[in-house]
Amino acid sequence: MAAKRRFQTVKGMRDLLPGEAGTFAQVEATARRVFTLYGYREVRTPVVEDTDLFVRGVGEGSEIVGKQMYTFDDKKGRSLTLRPEGTAPVARAYLQHDMASWPQPVKVFYMGPYFRYERPQAGRYRQFSQIGAEVIGDPGPHTDVELLVMLLRFLEALGFEDLEVGINSVGDPECRQLYSRRLREFLEPHRDELGADSRRRLETNPLRILDTKAPGERQLLEAAPHLREVLGAPAREHFQVVCGQLERFGVAYRIDDRLVRGLDYYTRTVFEITSGALGAQDAILGGGRYDGLIGELGGPAVPGIGFAIGEDRLVDVLPDSSRLRAGRTAPVCVISVGPAALDVALELAEDLRVADVAAISEFAAGSLKAGLRKAGRRGCRWVVLVGEDEIAADTVVLRDFESSTQETVRRDEFVVTVKARVSA
RNA sequence: GUGGAUGUAGCUCAACCGGUAGAGCGCUUGAUUGUGGUUCAAGUGGUUGGGGGUUCAAGUCCCCUCAUCCACCCCA
Structure with missing residues (x-):
């Protein structure tokens, strides 16, 4: 059970x-x-x-x-x-x-x-x-x-x-002892006006009575001797x-x-x-x-x-x-379109990180559409796309969500290009 | 340790005097063939914190328990 x-x-x-x-x-x-x-x-x-x-x-x-x-x-x-x-x-x-x-x-x-x-x-x-x-x-x-x-x-x-x-x-310690005694002498006559906690502290630790929250006790304490006077x-x-x-x-x-x-x-x-x-x-x-x-x-x-x-x-x-702004992870998201592009996407994302550009990879996108949606939701501004076409042409597509524009760049130049765009 | 309030989908909440749960957001998918954010549509999702009791019937009433929040207390 x-x-x-x-x-x-x-x-x-x-x-x-x-x-x-x-x-x-x-x-x-x-x-x-x-x-x-x-x-x-x-x-x-x-x-x-x-x-x-x-x-x-x-x-x-x-x-x-x-x-x-x-x-x-x-x-x-x-x-x-x-x-x-x-x-x-x-x-x-x-x-x-x-x-x-x-x-x-x-x-x-x-x-x-x-x-x-x-x-x-x-x-x-x-x-x-x-x-x-x-x-x-x-x-x-x-x-x-x-x-x-x-x-x-x-x-x-x-x-x-x-x-x-x-x-x-x-x-x-000496002044504190002296003050404890004074405070005790002052409070003793008002013993019954104190709460249970304060009464107990009267014996154990009179100083702590000073920071009480009880209004009645506070008022009573206004006339009490001040600690600094006996320093x-x-x-x-x-x-x-x-x-x-x-x-x-x-x-x-x-x-x-x-x-x-x-x-x-x-x-x-x-x-x-x-x-x-x-x-x-x-x-x-x-x-x-x-x-x-x-x-x-x-x-x-x-x-x-x-x-x-x-x-x-x-x-x-x-x-x-x-406060940390919520949402943003990495500025660049690498999306693979179709299973054939997975290996390449893994490599592209890593190329970016080696060049000190923060990149997140999206392997599991069901469709390109879903991949782009996720990238947007993650707060990424830039998307690097690779699919069969790009692999064949030895290029990648670099899309800028902010301006909704994109460019095709050669694979061997993409790191430099992305880095320039991201830091622009 | 003491007191009060609260506990319904991942989140925020709804459900009249008891009649066996609903919305928004989210998430997934789709709106023709590889293009997000807006919009529209569909789908996903809860043994109503747990246990017991009353009742023909309990998310709704009663008891117990657990948790959360707030206050006392304490201190950061």
């Missing part, structure tokens, strides 16, 4: 068909170009890592580690996890390959699939693509600024305008330099007191860019400094900063100018 089952993508995962995949490829090419301009180099880390890397790196208290990881045991009983984010793996690679012995700071970028087991929603998938970059080994604020300028440059290159980055400082001198100065330099470079930013990120490793500078066009999942990118992460993973006290762009969301709101 094996019901015929239609296979489909698993929940929260999707196919990117040619049009969309092409757009993704363009976005990625732009990222490579711009990031390389800033001296970053690409790294590729495995999709699977030791589960503990994320528990230690991202933080046990984070939601990601708490409930969203694809974790499984391999055949030897090792606990492995599909990477839910990109920074911890890069930090791991930094330590594993002793990049501390490279010229500091190390600047890398990466792109690829990430996995989080969450309920799918607009702009949220269980497998999603991120484009990220990290600078490891420089504690100074100018690095933060350069990273942000690069980010904006990249978005500009994609045609985005008027993007504003939200920025904040979550301080060093220690080093963190405060760092933040001031960052803001000052951003201004100097004309980066549109907005200080957002409520901006706290969900990953435990962030310190000092944190930022994100959101888009109103995205629905509830409106963050298209986020990042920040993580001066304690490398140490947390067992390495020396090396500072770092980085960001991750949600490529799927970015593509969702991509300006039309950067």
